[in-house]
Amino acid sequence: MSDTTVSQSAVETLDIRSSSPVSGTNAALGEEVAVHLHPQGIPLFITPVSRRLKTDIAAFKAWLVDHEEAIDKLLLRFGAVRLRGFPVKGPEQFGHVMSHYPVAAMGYKGGGGPRAEIAGRVMESTRTEKDRFIPLHHEMCYQRQWPLKLAFYSNIVASSGGATTIGDIRRFEAKIPQRILDEVRKRGVLYRRNFRDGRVPTEGWSGQLLNIHRPWQEAFFTEDKADVEAACEAGGLEWQWLDDGSLQTEIRKSGFVTHPVLGTSHWFNQISNLTALPTSARQWYTLTPEDERNGGRYPNAVLFGDGGTIPAEDVKLLRQIEDEIRVDEPWEAGEIFILDNILCTHGRTPFEGKRDTLIQFLGSGSND
Ligand SMILES: [Fe+2]
Numbered sequence: 001m002s003d004t005t006v007s008q009s010a011v012e013t014l015d016i017r018s019s020s021p022v023s024g025t026n027a028a029l030g031e032e033v034a035v036h037l038h039p040q041g042i043p044l045f046i047t048p049v050s051r052r053l054k055t056d057i058a059a060f061k062a063w064l065v066d067h068e069e070a071i072d073k074l075l076l077r078f079g080a081v082r083l084r085g086f087p088v089k090g091p092e093q094f095g096h097v098m099s100h101y102p103v104a105a106m107g108y109k110g111g112g113g114p115r116a117e118i119a120g121r122v123m124e125s126t127r128t129e130k131d132r133f134i135p136l137h138h139e140m141c142y143q144r145q146w147p148l149k150l151a152f153y154s155n156i157v158a159s160s161g162g163a164t165t166i167g168d169i170r171r172f173e174a175k176i177p178q179r180i181l182d183e184v185r186k187r188g189v190l191y192r193r194n195f196r197d198g199r200v201p202t203e204g205w206s207g208q209l210l211n212i213h214r215p216w217q218e219a220f221f222t223e224d225k226a227d228v229e230a231a232c233e234a235g236g237l238e239w240q241w242l243d244d245g246s247l248q249t250e251i252r253k254s255g256f257v258t259h260p261v262l263g264t265s266h267w268f269n270q271i272s273n274l275t276a277l278p279t280s281a282r283q284w285y286t287l288t289p290e291d292e293r294n295g296g297r298y299p300n301a302v303l304f305g306d307g308g309t310i311p312a313e314d315v316k317l318l319r320q321i322e323d324e325i326r327v328d329e330p331w332e333a334g335e336i337f338i339l340d341n342i343l344c345t346h347g348r349t350p351f352e353g354k355r356d357t358l359i360q361f362l363g364s365g366s367n368d
Helices: 051-055 057-066 070-080 092-099 170-174 178-187 207-212 226-232 291-292 314-327
Strands: 033-037 044-048 080-083 117-119 123-124 134-137 147-157 164-168 189-195 237-243 248-252 257-259 266-269 300-304 337-338 346-349 356-366
Touching: 057 070, 057 092, 070 080, 070 337, 080 266, 092 147, 092 356, 134 164, 134 314, 164 170, 164 266, 164 314, 170 189, 170 266, 170 314, 170 346, 178 300, 178 314, 207 337, 337 346
Parallel strands: 044 080
Antiparallel strands: 033 044, 080 337, 117 123, 123 356, 134 346, 147 337, 147 356, 164 346, 189 248, 189 300, 237 248, 257 266
């Protein structure tokens, strides 16, 4: 096993009857559900008690619509709510039961990971190889617009591993050294990305680099450079076409965001996830000497906003803190997992067997 993977033995899902009930929640959610908190603090589990909500998809949809506001309030408090044991079967039903939530304006144009659209607003969660650990991150926070909330759905559960791992941003921030917070606040963050030309031969490239270094044709869902340029303009990206046909984009962000409802300021960047550290452990991808043949054009690089390098030791420290706060609760088939994209980061543990997890973006936010 390489140093980029995390071993995870087959684990039983949590028996939520043994976890803590949460005061003050059932009044808002009604008598047909039970509410329990994960022993590690998040997520909050909501499970059906009535036979109707266990078996009738129309009844569940109606319940979800009636309790949208109550669930929103729980998301502000906990950041992560899991709906376990409801009768949701397949991507179409997942799309249907969440259809009352606002759509995200930007779709996944220009997104970083390999993924495909499935049905309507329902997308694959990721195609990143199964032995890769996807570190905790805020979805698309490197874009001008990003989803306010995420809803995941487990269609097929891996035989082992494959948790959608999460992290409470407020616990994470409490552990970051003040000097790192201050430095990022002062200098901001620059995301530089390279999208290869899908028509250029890639013999000799490693599978993982091919997977993570996406062609611009795939990332922007078009073959037409003019469409790509329009999407970059709309997304606030500076762009240039390089001599190998690849596209380089840059965007500067503050690295923080003000929560639109709470008004609180939070760490909101992908420094720990996307910084190019070829030899570091727990890296999303690890460049090999063969990969350097693409001219060292990293699929993703994160720098300080002034172009300065972010110290590797600090990135490693951020990853250590993420490991301390991560919650890797395995999926049960049919579960829906709603996250506040500011208050809760997410990633994925490596897995074995077949795994099918889908995602919808709910609503959109924007910041500098
Ligand atoms: Fe993600």
